Amino acid sequence: xxxxxxxxVVEVGPRxxxxxxxxxxxxxxxxxxxxxxxxxxxxxxxxxxxVSPRAVPQLADAAEVIAGIDRSTGVRIQTxxxxxxxxxxxxxxxxxxxxxxxxxxxSHNIRNMNRLTMETMAGFPDVVTIARAAGAGxxxxxxxxxxCPFEGEVTFESLFRVVDHYVDLGVININLxxxxxMATPPIVSRTCEALKKRFPAIxxxxxxxxxxxxxxxxxxxxxxxxxxxxxxxxxxxxxxxYAPGASGNICTEDLVHLLHEMNFSTGIDLDRLIAAAKGxxxxxxxxxxxxxxxxxxxxxxxGSEAVGRAVG
Amino acid sequence: xxxxxxxxVVEVGPRxxxxxxxxxxxxxxxxxxxxxxxxxxxxxxxxxxxVSPRAVPQLADAAEVIAGIDRSTGVRIQTxxxxxxxxxxxxxxxxxxxxxxxxxxxSHNIRNMNRLTMETMAGFPDVVTIARAAGAGxxxxxxxxxxCPFEGEVTFESLFRVVDHYVDLGVININLxxxxxMATPPIVSRTCEALKKRFPAIxxxxxxxxxxxxxxxxxxxxxxxxxxxxxxxxxxxxxxxYAPGASGNICTEDLVHLLHEMNFSTGIDLDRLIAAAKGxxxxxxxxxxxxxxxxxxxxxxxGSEAVGRAVG
Numbered sequence: 001x002x003x004x005x006x007x008x009v010v011e012v013g014p015r016x017x018x019x020x021x022x023x024x025x026x027x028x029x030x031x032x033x034x035x036x037x038x039x040x041x042x043x044x045x046x047x048x049x050x051v052s053p054r055a056v057p058q059l060a061d062a063a064e065v066i067a068g069i070d071r072s073t074g075v076r077i078q079t080x081x082x083x084x085x086x087x088x089x090x091x092x093x094x095x096x097x098x099x100x101x102x103x104x105x106x107s108h109n110i111r112n113m114n115r116l117t118m119e120t121m122a123g124f125p126d127v128v129t130i131a132r133a134a135g136a137g138x139x140x141x142x143x144x145x146x147x148c149p150f151e152g153e154v155t156f157e158s159l160f161r162v163v164d165h166y167v168d169l170g171v172i173n174i175n176l177x178x179x180x181x182m183a184t185p186p187i188v189s190r191t192c193e194a195l196k197k198r199f200p201a202i203x204x205x206x207x208x209x210x211x212x213x214x215x216x217x218x219x220x221x222x223x224x225x226x227x228x229x230x231x232x233x234x235x236x237x238x239x240x241x242y243a244p245g246a247s248g249n250i251c252t253e254d255l256v257h258l259l260h261e262m263n264f265s266t267g268i269d270l271d272r273l274i275a276a277a278k279g280x281x282x283x284x285x286x287x288x289x290x291x292x293x294x295x296x297x298x299x300x301x302x303g304s305e306a307v308g309r310a311v312g
Numbered sequence: 313x314x315x316x317x318x319x320x321v322v323e324v325g326p327r328x329x330x331x332x333x334x335x336x337x338x339x340x341x342x343x344x345x346x347x348x349x350x351x352x353x354x355x356x357x358x359x360x361x362x363v364s365p366r367a368v369p370q371l372a373d374a375a376e377v378i379a380g381i382d383r384s385t386g387v388r389i390q391t392x393x394x395x396x397x398x399x400x401x402x403x404x405x406x407x408x409x410x411x412x413x414x415x416x417x418x419s420h421n422i423r424n425m426n427r428l429t430m431e432t433m434a435g436f437p438d439v440v441t442i443a444r445a446a447g448a449g450x451x452x453x454x455x456x457x458x459x460c461p462f463e464g465e466v467t468f469e470s471l472f473r474v475v476d477h478y479v480d481l482g483v484i485n486i487n488l489x490x491x492x493x494m495a496t497p498p499i500v501s502r503t504c505e506a507l508k509k510r511f512p513a514i515x516x517x518x519x520x521x522x523x524x525x526x527x528x529x530x531x532x533x534x535x536x537x538x539x540x541x542x543x544x545x546x547x548x549x550x551x552x553x554y555a556p557g558a559s560g561n562i563c564t565e566d567l568v569h570l571l572h573e574m575n576f577s578t579g580i581d582l583d584r585l586i587a588a589a590k591g592x593x594x595x596x597x598x599x600x601x602x603x604x605x606x607x608x609x610x611x612x613x614x615g616s617e618a619v620g621r622a623v624g
Contacts, residue, residue, distance in 0.1 A: 149614045181603075182610045184573040185532060212610060213566040213603035214573075217528040220497060242614050243607035245599060254525040261496040261526075287557060291493075291525035295555035298494045298524060302461045302554050 007264045008229040009256060010205065011037050012046040013280075014065070015080060016249050017237035019049065019056050021284075027061040029283055031068035036279060037234060038075035040272035042252075045069075046099065046231070047077045050086035066093040078139065082113065084126040091134035098131045099175065100124055100166075101141035104158045105148035108179070112143070117158075121165050128169050139205070140166035141175035146191065147182025149242050156194050163199055172202045175231070178218070180240055181211020181247075185221035192225035207231040208250045210289070211240045215250035216258055223262070230255060235277040236289035251290040253277050257297055270297060319576045320541040321568060322517065323349050324358040325592075326377070327392060328561050329549035331361065331368050333596075339373040341595055343380035348591060349546060350387035352584035354564075357381075358411065358543070359389045362398035378405040390451065394425065396438040403446035410443045411487065412436055412478075413453035416470045417460035420491070424455070429470075433477045440481050452478035453487040453519070458503065459494025461554050468506050475511055484514045487543070490530070492552055493523020493559075497533035504537035519543040520562045522601070523552045527562035528570055535574070542567060547589040548601035563602040565589050569609055582609060 014034050018025060034047055047069060053060035062079065069077060078097035081087045090098050102120045103109035109117045124140075131138045142162050148154050163174055176191065192204060206222045206229070208215045219230060232255045238248020253273045256266050270292075277293045326346050330337060346359055359381060365372035374391065381389060390409035393399045402410050414432045415421035421429045436452075443450045454474050460466050475486055488503065504516060518534045518541070520527045531542060544567045550560020565585045568578055582604075589605045 147610060149612075152611050152613055181607060184570070184610065186574055211603060211607045212569060213528060213563065214570060216525060217532050217570060220529050220532050240607065246606040247603060251525065257524060258496070258526060258529060262498055291523060291559060294558040295493060295523045295552060298459060298496065299464050300461075301464055 005264050006228065007259050007266055008044060009042060009252065009259070009266050009268060010044040010046060010078075010229065010231045011042045011234060011252055012207070012231045012249060013233035013235070013237050013252065015046040015049050015059065016231075017233040017235075018058050020239045020241065020248070021058055024058060025283070027064045027068065030061070030065050033234075033276070033280060033283065034065070035070045036276040037273070038070065038073040040276055041266070041268040042075065042273070043267060044076050044078065047079060047095070049080035050090045051080060051082050063089060063093040066095055080141075081127055083123050084130060087127040087130040091130060091136055095136060097137035097139055098127065099139045099141050100127055100171065101143055101177075102162060103143040103148070103179070104154045104162050105144045105151045107150040108144045108148045111150065117162065118165075121162070124165070124169055128171065137173070138171050139173040139175055140171040141177055141207070143177040143179045145176040146178045146187050147180070149180045149182070156191070159191070159195070160198060163195065163202065167199055167202065173205065174199075174202045175205040175207050177207040178209050180242055181209040181214070183208060183218045184214055185217050188218045188221040189225055192222060192227055196225075203229070205229040205231060209238075209240065210236065210247040210250050211243055213247075215247075216254065219250065219255065219258065223264075234273070234290075235280045235293065237280060237284065247289050251292075253290055254292050257292045261298065317576050318540065319571050319578055320356060321354060321564065321571070321578050321580060322356040322358060322390075322541065322543045323354045323546060323564055324519070324543045324561060325545035325547070325549050325564065327358040327361050327371065328543075329545040329547075330370050332551045332553065332560070333370055336370060337595070339376045339380065342373070342377050345546075345588070345592060345595065346377070347382045348588040349585070350382065350385040352588055353578070353580040354585070355386065355579060356388050356390065359391060359407070361392035362402045363392060363394050375401060375405040378407055392453075393439055395435050396442060399439040399442040403442060403448055407448060409449040409451055410439065411451045411453050412439055412483065413455055413489070414474060415455040415460070415491070416466045416474050417456045417463045419462040420456045420460045423462065429474065430477075433474070436477070436481055440483065449485070450483050451485040451487055451517070452483040453489055455489040455491045457488040458490045458499050459492070461492045461494070468503070471503070471507070472510060475507065475514065479511055479514065485517065486511075486514045487517040487519050489519040490521050492554055493521040493526070495520060495530045496526055497529050500530045500533040501537055504534065504539055508537075515541070517541040517543060521550075521552065522548065522559040522562050523555060525559075527559075528566065531562065531567065531570065535576075546585070546602075547592045547605065549592060549596065559601050563604075566602055566604050569604045573610065
């Protein structure tokens with residue numbers, strides 16, 4: 001990651017994409033999916049979440065999933081943990097990184113975790129202690145970092161308050177979550193610049209949802225601001241609980257295609273990633289939002305069998 | 313259009329979106345759709361095409377569609393014309409602008425029009441004469457401007473050859489068509505810069521397809537290069553004849569949402585445009601790719617009825 005043209009792509013589909021699925025995906029299928037993604041060269045995978053199985057039944061098999069992952073590829077496995085209990089389970093399972101999460105806006109945090117933002121954060125020191133004792137890395141996620149579906153705009157003050165707290169705990173890997181797709185390129189630019197200025201030591205990961213079609217436009221703004229780490233979901237799997245039919249996370253293979261076309265390196269084999277995405281469509285039994293798996297990378301050429309007319 | 317922050321959005325769905333539909337859409341439905349789009353404030357609509365009804369049966373009712381459009385909104389109506397005969401029919405119908413079209417790559421032009429690029433262009437002087445005699449404006453479209461599905465990369469030389477020919481005919485409104493979604497942000501930037509340098513007098517319109525998910529990222533690159541006119545299709549209706557399941561043109565209401573969020577003015581009422589897109593979904597009887605019509609503009613707030621969990 002020394003080169004300034006290298007970008008870290010973090011696959012979050014097994015957690016953020018799957019969690020909204022109402023039909024339980026068998027554990028072996030999840031493990032196979034994660035192993036396929038790692039085999040394509042993805043070095044960071046958010047494999048599952050140690051939240052309450054009651055809240056997210058799809059991820060109730062978190063420990064079994066982690067246990068089944070082939071670690072010989074060198075992939076680093078991260079998981080969400082909401083509290084000390086989740087952290088104990090996560091480190092016992094052998095993950096590499098834990099991801100704390102809280103919403104910048106109180107009203108979303110209440111909806112999501114039934115308490116105020118600062119009440120959630122009050123539990124974080126214990127989680128950090130548990131993770132560090134186990135040698136696991138710690139990331140701090142800020143949901144609704146670019147807007148809240150209940151409050152509207154999220155001020156820099158609200159964002160700074162959460163990041164301040166993370167930095168006080170020594171957590172400098174900060175994940176900015178565009179939880180419901182409210183980020184726009186100008187907001188991404190302003191937010192990244194403001195955070196970098198106020199917290200020069202933090203490493204920012206951008207987590208965009210394509211809810212309003214702006215996911216990759218926002219990545220462009222992030223790249224322009226020098227951000228080198230992005231979350232994405234294979235096939236664009238996932239959705240938004242507040243907008244039926246809307247897209248979920250930005251699509252991993254579409255992101256990788258864009259990054260490679262922009263001359264960034266990811267270490268990922270795009271063809272193998274596309275194959276994994278097609279496999280995921282088969283698993284889900286439906287078409288997923290990803291575009292590149294349908295059309296192929298841009299220099300996929302067509303022969304004389306293509307007789308359709310493309311006027312304009 | 314005097315302000316530098318004003319962007320012209322050209323609705324091409326009634327032509328580029330509909331032409332791929334195999335089931336004929338009744339003429340009255342097409343007219344109602346166009347009138348709804350114009351009523352939302354869209355000032356430029358590519359309403360249909362005067363190509364051979366045999367080649368594109370969906371647009372066989374071109375003259376009837378034009379005749380039915382309510383012109384009291386001041387909307388300017390443009391149509392594709394392939395040759396002198398099409399131009400005669402187009403100007404007789406009362407359109408405001410004709411759009412010549414040819415592919416930058418010979419192999420795509422042969423597939424599309426059964427002749428070489430320069431053979432197609434040889435017929436353009438007659439079309440220009442007919443249009444001018446009728447007081448119609450003339451635009452020159454270049455298909456496969458950012459890549460060809462048969463040849464791969466399209467060189468600047470190929471592109472310059474076509475634009476040279478247009479400029480010789482006095483056609484300075486140049487439409488760059490990303491016919492099969494092969495444009496990327498760096499290619500858009502390089503192409504626009506090269507064309508503006510070589511042809512300082514031309515006005516560029518960018519016509520992106522979202523075939524590989526890069527449509528709005530490419531718009532970002534176009535805006536950065538100072539391009540102020542973009543084609544788009546309501547609801548993102550349309551497709552790609554070479555990639556089943558892939559998206560068509562960029563989505564008009566998603567584009568307008570992005571432009572407004574970036575503080576550009578379009579003169580378009582986004583809420584009315586979204587209503588027209590929802591009406592189009594009803595007409596087509598299926599979900600269309602547009603995202604903003606599903607999630608609403610970014611500050612669409614949710615109340616306590618939204619009980620879903622949005623972790624991350």
